[in-house]
Amino acid sequence: MTDxxxxxxxxxxxxxxxxxxxxxxIMEAINASIGFDRRLYAQDIRGSRAHAAxxxxxxxxxxxxxxxxxxxxxxxxxxxxxxxxxxRTALEDIHMNVEARLKEIIGEPAGxxxxxxSRNDQVATDFRLWVRDQCDAAxxxxxxxxxxxxxxxxxxxxxxxxxxxxLQTAQPVTWGHHMMAYVEMFGRDLSRFQxxxxxxxxxxxxxxxxxxxxxxxxxxxxxxxxxxxRPMANSxxxxxxxDFALEFLSAASICAVHLSRLAEELxxxxxxxxxxxxxxxxxxxxxxIMPQKRNPDAAELxxxxxxxxxxxxxxxxxxxxxxxxxxxxxxxEDKEQVFDAADNLMLALAAMxxxxxxxxxxxxxxxxxxxxxxxxxxxxADWLVREAGLPFRDAHHVTGSxxxxxxxxxxxxxxxxxxQMKSVHDAITDDIFGxxxxxxxxxxxxxxxxTAPDQVRAQITRWKEKLA
Ligand code: ARG
Numbered sequence: 001m002t003d004x005x006x007x008x009x010x011x012x013x014x015x016x017x018x019x020x021x022x023x024x025x026i027m028e029a030i031n032a033s034i035g036f037d038r039r040l041y042a043q044d045i046r047g048s049r050a051h052a053a054x055x056x057x058x059x060x061x062x063x064x065x066x067x068x069x070x071x072x073x074x075x076x077x078x079x080x081x082x083x084x085x086x087x088r089t090a091l092e093d094i095h096m097n098v099e100a101r102l103k104e105i106i107g108e109p110a111g112x113x114x115x116x117x118s119r120n121d122q123v124a125t126d127f128r129l130w131v132r133d134q135c136d137a138a139x140x141x142x143x144x145x146x147x148x149x150x151x152x153x154x155x156x157x158x159x160x161x162x163x164x165x166x167l168q169t170a171q172p173v174t175w176g177h178h179m180m181a182y183v184e185m186f187g188r189d190l191s192r193f194q195x196x197x198x199x200x201x202x203x204x205x206x207x208x209x210x211x212x213x214x215x216x217x218x219x220x221x222x223x224x225x226x227x228x229x230r231p232m233a234n235s236x237x238x239x240x241x242x243d244f245a246l247e248f249l250s251a252a253s254i255c256a257v258h259l260s261r262l263a264e265e266l267x268x269x270x271x272x273x274x275x276x277x278x279x280x281x282x283x284x285x286x287x288x289i290m291p292q293k294r295n296p297d298a299a300e301l302x303x304x305x306x307x308x309x310x311x312x313x314x315x316x317x318x319x320x321x322x323x324x325x326x327x328x329x330x331x332x333e334d335k336e337q338v339f340d341a342a343d344n345l346m347l348a349l350a351a352m353x354x355x356x357x358x359x360x361x362x363x364x365x366x367x368x369x370x371x372x373x374x375x376x377x378x379x380x381a382d383w384l385v386r387e388a389g390l391p392f393r394d395a396h397h398v399t400g401s402x403x404x405x406x407x408x409x410x411x412x413x414x415x416x417x418x419x420q421m422k423s424v425h426d427a428i429t430d431d432i433f434g435x436x437x438x439x440x441x442x443x444x445x446x447x448x449x450x451t452a453p454d455q456v457r458a459q460i461t462r463w464k465e466k467l468a
Contacts, residue, residue, distance in 0.1 A: 141349030169373030
């Protein structure tokens, strides 16, 4: 098995003392993470600067070395940002790429940076900082989306549409009420990212390889410098858990489910058979063969994003399951999953916010649909309970007979004559027509959280105050 090409630079410069030969080319390929973990460069440099400053403050390295390291790292940062940093696969990952380049720039002091630290606490720190930023991005994205849904709700707080169960017309609701249902869901998503952020905001830095270090480091100082609330209390835990990433992915998955359901409704509502909404040109595509087509591609893609986001979540759970403490290289497989899930979640949030902002709800279409399908049958039954004193079960039965009668005549409930109604139940009077309109129906549902426009407006006000 020695006939594969080997890396020509004999041993690795970071640990070469013990090795006579470089890695097999395939070993290098499976081992390297620089192809993706270069995304952590800013976090890596920030963490190293905090670490070097702390080492000097503690008298572990000299001030002049710390100064050279701090400045050299800024040079590395600008090289990466300018796109002329020499990323090298042989150097495996972002941590060793940065450190090796630092050595080329500042020489000997670079070798002192890794004192009292390991790549294990380094990567845990970098990745926490990165995921923490993504929580902030998700929170921002959700706020924008909630604002877009709130504007829709406000414009149509009393626009009537059919409410569905089993996708069968059930009872009339308002457009505002339907939009506010999503505001509640996205609001819980937002708080999940806030909770996850608060829990992950502890610093692994200084846990070193796994057991802590004999150097007199100051973990509170580095935690503070990196915006963490405190250092993590157990060094084994600090380097070996990725629950913060799992929490982020879990929150992202739940959020993606909500996005997917709204996307599905937009797909249905924009179809020729529904026409409850019209999507703006900005969020539609045409067909290369059927000139009449207007496809809701963005909504369909948002509907699909849950596939890869949940896939990433399952992948990382599976990687972490059964790993003994502390660090194992398996954990290098955490990053691509989280990167992909985060990128796609942010894109889906932005696309949904944009689509909702530019969406036109077709009030007349929705109202006409709300009146069809005997959607006020429950109101009729409730009238029989309230005004004629029937037990609800009997009222349900009588109403069922009235629906059957209307259906047989091909008319709506409100089109039956009083005489026809009385033929089913004698206690019915003219008053009953007052509850049959869809507007009466929604206005009557004043229970807290119900669809009455007053209730919907109260919720809109509460959310606007909450976001202000
Ligand atoms: N690239 C590695 C990762 O992402 C960094 C940590 C390597 N640690 C080690 N002991 N080999 O997990």
